[in-house]
Amino acid sequence: MKEAERERPPGRPRSADIDAAILAAAVDLLIERGIDAVTIEQVARRAGVTRATVYRRFPDKIRLLVAAIGAGQDASPPPPEPVDIEQMLAIWARHLALPRLRKLTRRLMTSLHDYPALREAYWNASIRRREEAIRASLEHARDRGRFPPPPTSASSRRFSPARSARTSPPSPTPAARTRSATSCWPCSTRPVTAAASDRCDHREDRMGKIPVNFTGVRVTALLELYLRWLDSRDRHPILGDEWAQQAIALLDFDFDQFKPLGLGRFAVGVRSRMMDDWVRAFLGRTPGAVVLDIGCGFDSRVRRVDPGDGHHWYDVDFPDIVEIAGRLYSPRPGHTAVGASVTEPGWLDSIPRGRPAIVVADGLLNFLPEHDVRRILTQIVEHFPSGEICFNITSPVVRKQREKRPVALFTKFGIAEQWFPDDPRDVEGFHHRLRLAEVGSPGDASLLRRSPLHYRLLVALIGLVPAWRNAGWILRYRF
Template sequence: MNEGKVDFRAVPDDGVTWTLLGTLYLRAWDNRLPHPILGDRYAAEAIERIDYDFAKLKRRVRPGGSQFLVGLRARQLDDWGAAFLARHPDATVLQLGCGLDSRMMRLDPEGALRWFDLDMPQVIDLRRQIYPERGRYRMIGASVTEDGWLEEIPADRPVLVVAEGLLPYLTAADVRRLLGRLTDRFPSGELIFDGLAPWVVRMNKLFQWSPRDGRDVERWNPRLTCAEQVPVTTHRRLIPVRRYRVLYRLLHAVPALRNISVDYRFTF
């Protein structure tokens, strides 16, 4: 990780703040617990290096419960990613909408994998000040909806595509086109991402797309097969605070609430 303080005070106080700094802050908060869900020490180190009004951000993201949702989501995707890489140690990894996530350090701390992280150019400019490109790790500044960047990713081996906290912000047409481009480009691999319940998307103007279940995606793209879909409440036993374990157990008992956030794993 690069050294020295990084000035993030100019980051706009809008939806970008949540996706860029909010999730990083909540993963760092989780790491402070005696028994963290994710244990992302890299997020904690990054927060210490960023110059930003985190007191204001804390009031907005309200840690104390929301970090468990973020931690459970990331933990499931990490577990799926680690299992895929154990089966395919020579795979390529492509993470879309990477933000300030440290997944490449959590799953590949030695930089041995051919790993590409992609996000908007302005996000990548900030990211480069926090995380170094080392080993075979590379960053790409581009929108996922643009053409061209995918040609930079070699397609000669299985690929793990990770899209955490991204697809709900895209339109259905953009998601469908993106998934088609991925399966056309790569001969085989897995796609892992999170989705929200349709009613959540309807209530929040920031979100645009949600699958009702994995069959929605299979109907769009016959090359994609839904191997698993797991509500984040499934792993509530990992929550280290009893009152939140009870809350998540109650949420899990109600289908509409159980599917507030679901992790998906597709093979192709």
């Protein structure tokens, strides 16, 4: 008894239930928001404990997430010892089809390369255990004469669903480090051999940067990406786009020239977050729906929303933007990129009819003349049997302000805003099936509650001026 008392740490014994609640909350938030957006405060609130309770167990977020990854993997019961190759594949297929495990793995795939400690934890908790089980099965099959070659680490990894540079063992070889540093995502996953060049097949220089030389409205794709990146770096991000950093790092473009417009990250964060939520809600109540994101630019919305099985997502933008976006982000099932201008005939031809759809035009329609907006919305409504359309617009008061004080960056790149409707209900006149369903504001207090005080005061002051109170809207229509 005295020996047991000496071994017990000082203080009150920790509650196993509280430990489990904290780890479960961390896994839930990791799945929902991604690594960068998870905070200790959010975990404590979700677990129903104080921040001090979390900090007593985990001194920082990374150590908490390391433990959470282990808990997330352990929560899924390991497959029993397989007896042959067919059974092994069937068991692992069922195991990896578990929805929670799939979502956790998907989140980790996009961020592990930036967090070595988490990468090692995931390797030890999941990949290593999986490879050991696969290796044992291959040895069993070989002993029975059903699998002639001796199993190796490389052969077992061919059966591993997480076979990529992002989930390879910690401390990669110098050759692997060279390839991943100088290649795009597809090239970084190729085996490095003496015959293989370390030069990427897709990029223009050895530093892995994609050259970008945009003018006109195309520059807004870079500006929106920059503002989402700024939001992701805030202490309390509104949107928390964890993929923006990856895209910024890969583009050879002087983003510093966008700094004067940095305050725009709050408005972009609010409207993108609001539209993400609308898309999730629509998909949740509409099985088999289609998502159409027009003028998507370099947005990672399909990854943030993470639609489930049965939904198909189409991103539409200029062919050169779509080509670059395809080099920034890895492919994913159920996602198709369409290189086309929405103002040209036939841009909807590759999108299937007969299924309900939600259409997103985030930061697009303001840059088109009204007759083009009317034609695009009419084409969408007549292409799908039912659905919703989400977009943002600004009022004529903004046009007057632009005429008095033009945005220097817009003048430099030849960017022109063209559509400034007087009232959101004016859009209902574009087609008899269009009905205004919801009006949101870039100054939404619930989403800005954690933004800096100076910006909240600015929004409050703007709200006191009647002419500016409704200077912009975030809109959702049904049809």
